[in-house]
Amino acid sequence: MSLTVAPTLTTARLVLRGPQKRDLAAFTAMVTTSARMDVVGGKGTADDAWRAFISGIRHWQWHGYGFFTVTDRETGVAAGRVGILNHLEWPQPELAWHMFDGYEGKSLAFEAACAVREWAGRTLGLEPLISLISPNNTRSLALATRLGAVEERRDVIDGENCIIFRHLAYDDPRAVTQAAEAIA
Numbered sequence: 001m002s003l004t005v006a007p008t009l010t011t012a013r014l015v016l017r018g019p020q021k022r023d024l025a026a027f028t029a030m031v032t033t034s035a036r037m038d039v040v041g042g043k044g045t046a047d048d049a050w051r052a053f054i055s056g057i058r059h060w061q062w063h064g065y066g067f068f069t070v071t072d073r074e075t076g077v078a079a080g081r082v083g084i085l086n087h088l089e090w091p092q093p094e095l096a097w098h099m100f101d102g103y104e105g106k107s108l109a110f111e112a113a114c115a116v117r118e119w120a121g122r123t124l125g126l127e128p129l130i131s132l133i134s135p136n137n138t139r140s141l142a143l144a145t146r147l148g149a150v151e152e153r154r155d156v157i158d159g160e161n162c163i164i165f166r167h168l169a170y171d172d173p174r175a176v177t178q179a180a181e182a183i184a
Contacts, residue, residue: 011182019053068081095167115183
């Protein structure tokens with residue numbers, strides 16, 4: 001059972017849905033053990049993971065959008081989280097992603113991000129989203145570029161250096177082509 005008002009989005013290989021209680025274990029493993037956490041503020045404790053997970057649920061209730069849990073369409077296994085964040089210090093809504101260990105390098109984040117970008121523009125009417133990416137996060141920098149996002153500026157957000165990328169509008173012909181390929 002979803003803990004949020006999140007809709008369900010479906011792509012060729014994925015189902016994006018609201019967080020469920022069973023997703024906490026995979027999220028906690030990422031927060032506490034994944035080497036990728038080094039480029040997004042560092043590893044945390046199980047308590048940090050719990051607080052972030054619950055905060056993500058509240059984010060949906062406050063904004064009407066948030067992180068989707070990205071699941072494998074065939075197995076239902078949680079592969080990561082992709083969605084829209086808009087924290088107090090953010091300049092505007094952000095398209096954000098993180099994949100769980102073992103699910104990187106398979107274009108799953110790309111597929112999910114295309115679906116979220118399309119949903120955010122078409123359904124929510126959001127202007128082209130941004131992504132706040134650490135200059136050291138080479139995987140996220142590559143994904144933003146693949147999505148057609150361009151560097152807009154560099155800034156310090158929440159005490160962290162970041163590059164702010166501007167994404168394509170959901171109805172930009174390049175974004176439409178990407179979404180069609182991801183959803184097919």
